[in-house]
């Protein structure tokens with residue numbers, strides 16, 4: 356991991372749009388990827404757990420209306436309760452959670468037009484009783500669409516972490532993502548190289564999807580490189596079981612990477 360402090364300094368913070376902050380939280384950090392399948396939801400859930408394990412009060416908002424992952428990744432089958440006006444987040448692993456997937460059947464497709472998605476995002480940010488949080492981690496849908504625009508322009512975002520794998524095809528999309536957030540004046544905290552290599556039984560690192568591309572892209576666009584997360588089959592297995600690796604195996608080398616990053620973010624913001 357880059358050992359410099361990550362996140363915003365006071366001057367940068369002042370530059371972000373402060374439109375409608377989410378009630379009940381100090382900071383809102385989005386996890387974004389321009390391409391699907393690069394491990395964004397895996398990162399969002401494990402990073403939220405890492406922040407929680409180091410003593411932060413954390414909320415996790417699954418903002419992927421078309422493809423919610425949180426019900427599966429946190430094994431949540433309950434519906435959020437309501438006080439008649441607002442929704443109460445579902446508590447799991449000490450984290451306040453919200454997802455459209457809590458309100459719909461697992462196999463029901465969300466066949467919604469853009470304005471309906473925007474309206475759902477506003478409900479989740481304004482009509483949910485988030486309580487006393489240090490951070491809300493927002494798992495964005497992939498791409499550069501309505502949800503990203505709504506968060507960037509109408510809701511205050513304190514920073515975004517961009518996840519990528521090292522393939523060239525993923526990096527092209529990352530560049531589009533960087534340019535979008537720069538244009539919208541959202542602070543990019545940095546880039547993560549996920550599934551960057553596989554460590555064999557021989558102890559050697561095998562860069563299955565290529566090497567160095569995410570770091571190169573970060574430097575090219577003057578963004579911080581936040582580090583590499585290796586491929587580990589347990590990450591997928593534990594995610595599928597609804598107990599992410601940071602929850603189930605906090606001493607695993609992957610969990611330690613998440614916890615180190617969480618410590619840096621905590622230090623930068625709180």
Ligand code: ADP
Pocket residue numbers: 388390391392393394395396397398424549550584585586587588589590591592594595
């Ligand atoms: P996205 O949110 O970008 O669509 P996901 O988080 O759903 O991506 O991850 C896509 C797949 O990759 C999932 O099966 C997940 O378990 C797996 N995955 C993510 N990160 C890793 C990793 N570091 N090692 C192994 N598998 C991973």
